[in-house]
Amino acid sequence: MKKILDLISGEVAAAFAACGYDAEYGKVTLSNRPDLCEYQCNGAMAAAKEYKTAPFMIADRIVEKLSGNPMFSMAESVKPGFINLKLEGAYLADYLEQMQADTGRFGCEKVKEPKVIMIDYGGPNVAKPLHVGHLRSAIIGESVKRIGRFMGHTMIGDVHLGDWGLQMGLIITELKLRQPELPYFEEAYEGAYPEEPPFTISELEEIYPAASAKSKEDEAYKEAAMQATFELQQGRKGYQALLSHILSVSVSDLKQNYENLVSFDLWKGESDAQPYIPEMVQKMKEEGFAYVSDGTLVVDVKEETDTKEIPPCMILKSDGASLYSTTDLATLVWRMQDYQPDEIIYVVDKRQELHFIQVFRCARKTGLVKPETELKFLGFGTMNGKDGKPFKTREGGVMRLEHLISGINAEMYKKITENQNAKENLGISPEEAEETAKTVALAAIKYGDLSNQAGKDYIFDVDRFTSFEGNTGPYILYTIVRIKSILKKYYGMGNQIQEAPILAAHSESEKNLMLELSKFNATMETAFEETAPHKVCSYIYELANAFNSFYHANKIMAEEDENVRKSYIRLLELTKSILETCIDVLGFSAPERM
């Protein structure tokens, strides 16, 4: 289905053309003065210069041309040259009728040329617990993936584990110190390694920070860790076996922690890029891109238009070990080979932008990706606490993700049960309350994050996010639940709405709701094009508001005119479907009651 703005623009553009002006000037946008009109066209002012005519003269002519057009209930020109429009109620009702008939899509067409888009998000480190820093990448990445999928693209989400750098060397070094008798450290060992890992997840989580701390104080220890990293990368068997243990223990733990939060299509890591490194490096050398500088192997990525010196992209350290850039580049090798993506989106902390500029430029220069493959850096800001500083526990440490989530679950559970006891007793059992609390808590967290522009820092305020009032996830869910409740009651009384048409609006609040509903397809499109989930959030907030205003201004079940009543119910159905579709692409869902 065409977007309503395009349909309107079509009419207005035709009017411009009929008056002898360029149809391009007929572009219509949403009004920014809802008190005056619903849509506006500013083309007359832009056209004034070209045709050397006063803008309001042009606007007057266009308005005259539009008079009698069944699409509009109002078309007027306002000085200096605005063209203000209101949509005819019957036209809008018909548009919604078509939307509802378009099951599951509600008027939003899939793209004509679907792309294969890989999305690199999550980025947890093995052997380290997930902490709040991982939350944004997961939430934003998941939503971008779902929005893209809704638009018809093939979206492939890859967790891109941090499993290859110095951290692995640190763990090996520390483990060797603690359990030197293990066969993994015996270089001449020929036998099979044990199947059971020599540590549990909690031991692993303790080993890494301990090793990391030691390496900062003990130079020799750090040397050993770097040596172990290098040997692991060179394929030393015992270390490789240890790596698989670390991975298996860690990944099963990560999967558990990510459950319900996000779902990755691929569980690849940096280590999966290792097999591609030697050949990639060799090729870069042969083709003259890579050269030795200060003992390291680098590729220049400067460009003439740079306003500052962009350091070269480092491919190998002076000891021959690979590093961050190396695995990111080699990861591109297998991604191109296995999936031939048209685009790759990296959802990463914005502080890493320079690194990705280097990697992207290097990949292009050395031909790792096709020239037409788009590499996009979607940098997100820091999640701060109420004090405006990076989010910490009360003690000042890093907050584990599972603790953050369980804390909010408990908070929501409290609210739901308190409400049960206080005002409306819906007969929710403790078990249902617990499930519902999880659903609402997830919505609170995700909505709180996604309603901000990704690139900006934001304040994670538990009290605000979990509130049922204001621009919050729970408010959206409440609205959905309320609609479900009304519909349930309506159908429960044996009512049916088959064959009932959606009627033109009878009131301002109803028309406003209908106008909001009609924006669905345009919202999804821009949210995808701008990789901006926050646009979906502000849309559903406005839609929820429009619904609640309508609800208060009109009696739905008690409406006397049966046709009007049925039309109202159809609006509720459509509102519910669209809200549910939107929260689904944001990555959460609504309970039956709350």
Next chain:
RNA sequence: GCGACCGUAGUCUAAUGGAUAGAACACUGGACUCCGACUCCAGCAAUGCGGGUUCGAUUCCCGCCGGGCGCACCA
């Protein structure tokens, strides 16, 4: 030092170069005999400073002030 980013009501946040800068929280005042009042309605209140481009600037350009960030052998 160099570079890029950000600066909007008390707080938090939105706005393809357009009209009177839009919400939320907080605050003030209203609305439940009724479909879920965890709701709704009304009010108060903001573009860091100074130039420039434009018919028109939160938006584009320049300078200043303020804030966090990044600058090759961590990831």
